[in-house]
Amino acid sequence: MKIYDLDEALYNKYIAPTKKDRGASIGIEIEMPVVDISGKAVDEATVLSIADRFREHFRFEITNSDDNGNVNSMTHEETGDNLSFDCSYSNLELSMGKSDDLNILHKRFLKYYNYLQELFRPFGYTLTGMGINPHYNINTNRPVPNERYRMLYHYLHSYRRYEGDIGRHFHDRPDFGTFTSASQVQLDVSHDDLIETLNVFTLLEPYKALLFANSYLPEFPDYLCARNMLWEHSMQGYNPHNIGMFTDKLHSVDELIEYIKSQSIYCTMRDGKYIDFKPVSVRDYFELEKVSGEYFDGSSYRSTTFSPECCDLQYLRTFKFEDLTFRGTIEYRSSCCQPISDVMTVAAFHTGLSIKLDELKELLDKDRVIYSHGYSPAELQDMLSKRELPKFLDRDGLRSQLEAILDIAASGLKERAKNEEHFLAPLYDRAEKLTNPAKEMLEGLEQGIPMTQFIEKYSRI
Structure with a gap:
């Protein structure tokens, strides 16, 4: 393929869809660990049988089966809602079909979640809102036996061949995809706002790490948000342009296409x-x-x-924190699965801020709370993903800036006039206390509270 043909192909795939006239719809993907509360490995046959009962009850259509004939993806024809398993049968994903109202999406999510919990309860199982499966070292962590996940598992385990190729360290948990869970949202983006949206939300990533961290992994004790680090220091991060943040500000669509060509x-x-x-x-x-x-x-x-x-x-599959898709959307990928009571916080946060992009840009362009100490957005994101905040950061300033960001998000949601701003309430509490679900859990564990209590707490509606 000649260079000019490649440019055209990339433009048609990624840029042209942003020029289409579309409604302001929201797509939400919520991955959740499946946990055997007794501390045993999850039995895959049990999980699959429950998925089948779910499919029959809600009349979902089969969209994919694994090599053994087990249904691992199903979709509701009318709503577009989907139940699937992400990487393993101990990581269940509910993807909500597009809607323009977060309350409607939340209501449908809860309907599915409550029914699944009713089915899991007799087996001593539960879904819970954590970014790392608390039994990650107990479960089998086998990939779903199909072409895609078998390939991905094999590819991630090939890292030892390439350790000498790049000056980056690979961690020794290439099975991380089987036990990490995310909360992702896709929002339509217009061609005129595309570059600005990528730039502004890149600057926002350090603050997001502080608010949404929920993936503590004892093997990496410094991190409250280990999930992103696991992606970055794996074969997914062999090329740094495939993961994480945009390190340089984008100025044009042409620059973005050149960046995609570098992935x-x-x-x-x-x-x-x-x-x-x-x-x-x-x-x-x-x-x-x-x-x-x-x-x-x-x-x-x-x-x-x-x-x-x-x-x-x-x-071409990348895992940028802000990932432009072929649908004309930006998929925001950096947030961990949240406690189920706070399950809509990620979607509400991004939706509200996307409405007020200019105000968010002005706030971050003038930021002197974190962006006045000589560190890049990527370096700051890594720092604010950790348990100990950098000593050079002013705590009161952090609180004020987080609250200002949340006020902009709330203003955007109010402008939508759908009574969605209430979903942000848990984030205001986190901002005031400079805490997040992972920090709260870790402090509790160190005080002698058993993990089972947090599994149960983070599973509550």
């Missing part, structure tokens, strides 16, 4: 089989004659070579 492809499909390979930038990939990779033949992995094709662009 890496690491998988594609041929004859119904996923092939994974050493990451190569989009810019270079389509100039290659042959690519060497591996695929699963049903019993083991085999080496193969293939030629790049234009359709391979659909397998």
